[in-house]
Structure formats: C-alpha cells, structure tokens
Amino acid sequence: MTSEDKERRNAMLDRVLSRGAQALDDHDTTHEDDQFDLAERAALTRVAGLSTELEDITEVEYRQVRLERVVLAGIWNTTQAEAENSIRExxxxxxxxxxxxxxALIQRRDKPxxxxYLGKGKAAELADIVASVGADTVIIDSELAPSQRRGLEDVIKVKVVDRVALILDIFAQHAKSREGKAQVxxxxxxxxxxxxxxxGESLSRQAGGRVAGGAGIGSRGPGExxxxxxxxxxxARMSKLRREINAMAPSRETKRKNRARHHVPSVxxxxxxxxxxxxxxxxxxxAEVMVQNALFATLDPTVRQAKTADGxxxxxxxxxGFVRNLPHQLVEAFRSTLEEAAGSDLLLHVVDASHPDPHGQIQAVRDVLGDVETGDIPELLVFNKSDIAEEAVITGLRAEYxxxxxxSAVSKEGIDDxxxxIENRLPVPDIDMTVLIPYERGDLxxxxxxxGTVExxxxxxxxxxxxxxxxAELVDELREFQRPDLVIDE
Structure with missing residues (x-):
C-alpha cells in the first residue's frame, strides 16, 4: 500500500469515525525463504477484473483474484473508544x-x-453509500445470522460478508502447512x-426417489x-478432514513427548x-521467521531452539495471533497451535503497547487461552513497540503491570532484561549429584x-x-555413575 493509499484510508476512517462519534454522543450522555513467503503473500493481492466465484484457480493468472471494493458497517452499544478501535481493526x-x-457506516443501537441487522432505514442508507462509491462487497463487524445476511443482500444488492467469514478468508489465504490448510x-x-x-427451481429435483429407476406411479417424490x-x-468432506487432522495429531504429540522426555523446557x-x-x-x-506488518502473518506454529546463559x-x-471475537470454529480448528501453549512451561504474552486498547488485547488473548486450560502456566507479560507508544501510556502500564x-523488537530496547x-522463570534443575562418567559415555x-547445570x-x-x-528425569539414568564421596578438584 502506497503512502497516498494510506492517507486516503486514514482520511476515510477519520470521516467515518467522526460521524460515529456524533451518533454516539446523541445517545451517550455519560531470510531468503522469508522473501519468498512475502512474495507469495503479495501474489494473493486482489486485482480488478477477475472473478472470485468458485472456479479452477489455474484460470486466474498468478493466483490473483478480483479486487473487492468494500464498505464497512457495524452497530455499537458500548463506548466511542471501543467503536473506533473495532472499526479500525x-x-x-x-x-x-x-x-x-x-x-464505512456505524450506528448506535441497543441490539441488532x-x-x-442494521434496521430498515440504515440498510437503505448503506445501499446508497454502496451505490455512490461503487462497492461490490459489504463487511459487517459482527457475526450475522443467515437470515440477516439474506435480508441485507436483498436491500443493498451486493455481497455481504460478516467478520467471521472475513477472518476465515484471511486464514485460507495464509495457511501454508498441510495441517493448517485442512483446519482452515x-x-x-x-x-x-x-x-x-x-x-428457484435449483432447490428441488422433482424426479427423485425410485421413479428414476422406473418404479412408476405411487413412487414419485421430491427426491433429494x-x-x-x-x-x-x-x-462427508468435513468427516474426511476430521480424520486427516486426527491422523496428524500423533506426529505433534510425538514431538512434544520427545521434548518432555528429554525435559526440554518450552516457552x-x-x-x-x-x-x-x-x-x-x-x-x-x-530464527528468521517471516515478519509482516499485517494481521495473522503467522498461522502455523514455529518452534525454535535456544540456550540460557548456563547452557x-x-x-x-x-x-x-488472537483477535477479538475469534470465530469459535477457529478456536477448535487451531487447537493444535493452542496445544503448544497448553504444554509449555512459560507463556510469553506479547502486547502491542502502542495499540489504543492494550487492556482489551490482553483480555481477548486470555479469554481464548482459557479454552485450552493454560491457567496453571506462568505468564510473563511483554509490552512490545514501547519505542512508539506514548510515554504517559507506558507509565500507566508500568504502574498497572x-x-x-x-x-522494542525494532530498537532492541529492553531485550537483555x-x-x-525468561531464563529466571524457566524450570531449573534442582537435584544435586556427583557422578563419574566413563569416557565412552560422552553422550551422557x-x-x-x-x-542440567555443571558446577x-x-x-x-x-x-x-x-x-x-x-x-528429576535424568536422575535414574545417572544413578549407576553416582559417586557421592567423590571430591572434585576445582
């Protein structure tokens, strides 16, 4: 996105949010491989003039699909700040x-x-906005019931997508591993x-049932x-996908058990x-993992090894990454990723200190982690991007946490601390032993x-x-070599 595009987007959002603020006030008196990854992501950018209907993807040159020109819409019964944060997200x-x-269009309303979803008047207003700007899609900042989506489409005459479908679309574009694609x-x-x-008539096939086999009078029915x-x-496809995902689980479990058997702590x-x-x-x-200034840049878990100062x-x-109102289908589908968190020794909870609502981010992540029973795992809060956050915000966060x-991952400020x-919170070896290991057992x-720690x-x-x-896991293996009376010259 060019600087001119960003300025245009920000100006549009400011205009929309100013309209929303007025509406709220009326009702509220109170590495190289990584470059290939980035290039592949860029190749998915939608371009004008190509179809997004289901068809052979090879017909779409360079995997590029039609640019969707969208209008956003949402309703709010909360605060102005929350409304602004959500529409920007x-x-x-x-x-x-x-x-x-x-x-975009936002409306102050107690319930949908x-x-x-928006009501008859706002739906008509949305239709006028869509027609005036030439949009082909409307995105609703909530999950829509099937009847609400149909009702809106009948009024505005373009495709309507809700927040859940949008997030699923992002995951479908970015998932890379076989398991990740199956889960999406x-x-x-x-x-x-x-x-x-x-x-119309595509809903029913009248010559169904036994009549197709020549059974004749009395056998006719609507069929399937x-x-x-x-x-x-x-x-049938869902059943097959569940079987495939379940078949992949033992491989993940084997890797986790292997780390646990060798007592490799995990963060x-x-x-x-x-x-x-x-x-x-x-x-x-x-690690040289792909980094991109975009939502959901990481979808498949990445495991990398490190060493403490003691070796x-x-x-x-x-x-x-998590997001507010994460679709429950994804919480279940990406349980394999969340299992890595559930089996860890420490949760490194990274928060964007420059975000307008860091507290909301913290709570959203904790809500999702609660579904995979991580309550007994120690948590270390890390406020990233502190170099671009306001000083008053950092002061308040330091006092609260x-x-x-x-x-700052950019300036490297605070990384040594x-x-x-992290090292101080990892489980440490705590059983003292004095051993004499034969030279042929260098593996031990x-x-x-x-x-362990060699003193x-x-x-x-x-x-x-x-x-x-x-x-404790290493004691039995070392017991035959234990020499408690041995004095080691320093």
Missing part, C-alpha cells in the same frame, strides 16, 4: 484480506435488527453449512434437493495478532550439559568427574 482485517476499503477448510465448511442458500445434496457432500509466545511475536522470536533466536537448552514456539517487561526474565556428558568438572583416568544439578 475491521479495516485492517479487510486490507489483510486484500480488499480496498472505500467507506433480526431482519437486516474444516472451519470454513462448519461456517458454510448452516448458510447454504439456493434460488440441491441444498440437501450440497449439505451431504459438505458433511510459548502468545498474543494479539500483529503484536510483534514473530519479530521477537527472530530477535531472541535468530540449558529450551524452545520458543511462535503461535497464531509492575512485573511486565517493556521492549527480557532474556533474563552432553545430555547433562544440555539439561565443577575434572578429568581423570577413569573418566569425567562432575558435580551437577539435574532435573
């Missing part, structure tokens, strides 16, 4: 999906209209199933309708989307260095003498 989501945001498709089908619709056939095919990096989790991972581990090996896991770390804080010495070491005729602190 919806605009960012739409742009991440590759759309061009032209205008059951027929058109499953979530999309779960969303689509109750929203199938048909028109088009929608019933589609639903049956969707359910799960969680946080709101675009908070800078991947940037921090790159800085902490030189203890542990892992970082970069997880998918005294144990949090404040860093963050590393110290390596394991001690990787998983003293000396070499003699019989082997390597070590005074160590080790985790």
């Amino acid at each position: 919806l605009a960012a989501l739409a742009e991440t999906a590759g759309s061009e945001v032209l205008d 209209d059951p027929g058109t 498709e499953l979530a999309q089908l779960e969303y689509l199933l109750p929203r199938l619709r048909g028109w 309708t088009k929608i019933e056939l589609d639903r049956r095919r969707i359910r 799960a990096i969680v946080g709101y989307t675009n908070a800078g989790k991947s940037s921090l991972l790159n800085l902490l581990t030189n 203890i090996v542990f892992t970082y896991t970069d997880t998918v 005294p144990d949090a770390q404040f860093v 963050l590393i110290d804080a 010495v390596s394991k001690i260095y990787a998983l 003293h070491e000396s070499h003699g005729v019989e082997g390597t003498s070590l005074q160590v602190k080790v985790p």
Whole structure:
C-alpha cells in the first residue's frame, strides 16, 4: 500500500469515525525463504477484473483474484473508544484480506435488527453509500445470522460478508502447512453449512426417489434437493478432514513427548495478532521467521531452539495471533497451535503497547487461552513497540503491570532484561549429584550439559568427574555413575 493509499484510508476512517462519534454522543450522555513467503503473500493481492466465484484457480493468472471494493458497517452499544478501535481493526482485517476499503457506516443501537441487522432505514442508507462509491462487497463487524445476511443482500444488492467469514478468508489465504490448510477448510465448511442458500427451481429435483429407476406411479417424490445434496457432500468432506487432522495429531504429540522426555523446557509466545511475536522470536533466536506488518502473518506454529546463559537448552514456539471475537470454529480448528501453549512451561504474552486498547488485547488473548486450560502456566507479560507508544501510556502500564517487561523488537530496547526474565522463570534443575562418567559415555556428558547445570568438572583416568544439578528425569539414568564421596578438584 502506497503512502497516498494510506492517507486516503486514514482520511476515510477519520470521516467515518467522526460521524460515529456524533451518533454516539446523541445517545451517550455519560531470510531468503522469508522473501519468498512475502512474495507469495503479495501474489494473493486482489486485482480488478477477475472473478472470485468458485472456479479452477489455474484460470486466474498468478493466483490473483478480483479486487473487492468494500464498505464497512457495524452497530455499537458500548463506548466511542471501543467503536473506533473495532472499526479500525475491521479495516485492517479487510486490507489483510486484500480488499480496498472505500467507506464505512456505524450506528448506535441497543441490539441488532433480526431482519437486516442494521434496521430498515440504515440498510437503505448503506445501499446508497454502496451505490455512490461503487462497492461490490459489504463487511459487517459482527457475526450475522443467515437470515440477516439474506435480508441485507436483498436491500443493498451486493455481497455481504460478516467478520467471521472475513477472518476465515484471511486464514485460507495464509495457511501454508498441510495441517493448517485442512483446519482452515474444516472451519470454513462448519461456517458454510448452516448458510447454504439456493434460488428457484435449483432447490428441488422433482424426479427423485425410485421413479428414476422406473418404479412408476405411487413412487414419485421430491427426491433429494440441491441444498440437501450440497449439505451431504459438505458433511462427508468435513468427516474426511476430521480424520486427516486426527491422523496428524500423533506426529505433534510425538514431538512434544520427545521434548518432555528429554525435559526440554518450552516457552510459548502468545498474543494479539500483529503484536510483534514473530519479530521477537527472530530477535531472541535468530530464527528468521517471516515478519509482516499485517494481521495473522503467522498461522502455523514455529518452534525454535535456544540456550540460557548456563547452557540449558529450551524452545520458543511462535503461535497464531488472537483477535477479538475469534470465530469459535477457529478456536477448535487451531487447537493444535493452542496445544503448544497448553504444554509449555512459560507463556510469553506479547502486547502491542502502542495499540489504543492494550487492556482489551490482553483480555481477548486470555479469554481464548482459557479454552485450552493454560491457567496453571506462568505468564510473563511483554509490552512490545514501547519505542512508539506514548510515554504517559507506558507509565500507566508500568504502574498497572509492575512485573511486565517493556521492549522494542525494532530498537532492541529492553531485550537483555527480557532474556533474563525468561531464563529466571524457566524450570531449573534442582537435584544435586556427583557422578563419574566413563569416557565412552560422552553422550551422557552432553545430555547433562544440555539439561542440567555443571558446577565443577575434572578429568581423570577413569573418566569425567562432575558435580551437577539435574532435573528429576535424568536422575535414574545417572544413578549407576553416582559417586557421592567423590571430591572434585576445582
């Protein structure tokens, strides 16, 4: 997006939000591979003149699909600040999906209209805006019931997409692994199933049942309708996808058990989307994970190894970012990603300190993590982008979260303190042992260095003498080499 496009988008949002503020006041008196990744993302940018209907994707040159010119719409019964934050986030989501945001409409309303979501008057006003700017899609900042979507489409005469479908579309564009793609498709089908619709005679196939086989009079019936056939095919596809995803689970579990068996501590990096989790991972581990200033830049979990200053090996896991009102289909579908957080020894909760509502981001992430039982895992709050946040905001956050770390992945400010804080919170080896390891068992010495702490070491005729602190999982393996009376020369 060019600077001119950004200025136009920001001017549009400011205009829309000023209208919304007035409405609220009326009612409210109180690396190289990474470059290929980025190029692939850019290739998905929508361009004008190409169809988005279901067709052979090879017909669409360079995988580019039609530019959707969108108008945003939403209703609010909360505060002006929350309304502004949400509409800006919806605009960012739409742009991440590759759309061009032209205008927006927000309405102060206690509850949605059951027929058109916005109400008859606002729906007509929205239709006028859509016609005047030449939009081909409307995005609603909420989840719509099937009847509400149909009602709106009947009034405004263009495609209507809700927030859930928008997020699913972003995930479908960006998922790369086989498992990630399968999970996204499953979530999309779960969303689509109750929203199938048909028109006219395509809904029914009258010569169904036994009449097609020549059974004759008395056997005639409506047969299987088009929608019933589609639903049956969707359910069959969903069943197949669930079997495939379940078949992939043992591989993840094996990797986790392997780390647990060797007692490799793990740190799960969680946080709101675009908070800078991947940037921090790159800085902490030189992982060179793809970083992009876009929502949901990371969809598949990335695991990278690191070492403490004492030489203890542990892992970082970069997880998918969260967002307010995350579709429940995705919470379930991306449980594999969330399982990495549930099995960790420390949650590194990254927050965008420059965001207008960091408290809302924190709560949204904690709400989702509550679904995968992470309550007993220690959490370290990390406020990223502190170099561009307002000083008064940072002061307030420091007072409210005294144990949090404040860093900048760009300027590297506070990174050393963050590393110290992480290492201090990792489980430490706590069982003292004095052992004599024969030279032919160098593998054990390596394991001690990787998983424990070596306090003293000396070499003699019989082997390597070590005074160590080790985790409980390593005690049995070292017991036959234990020499408690051995004195090690320093």
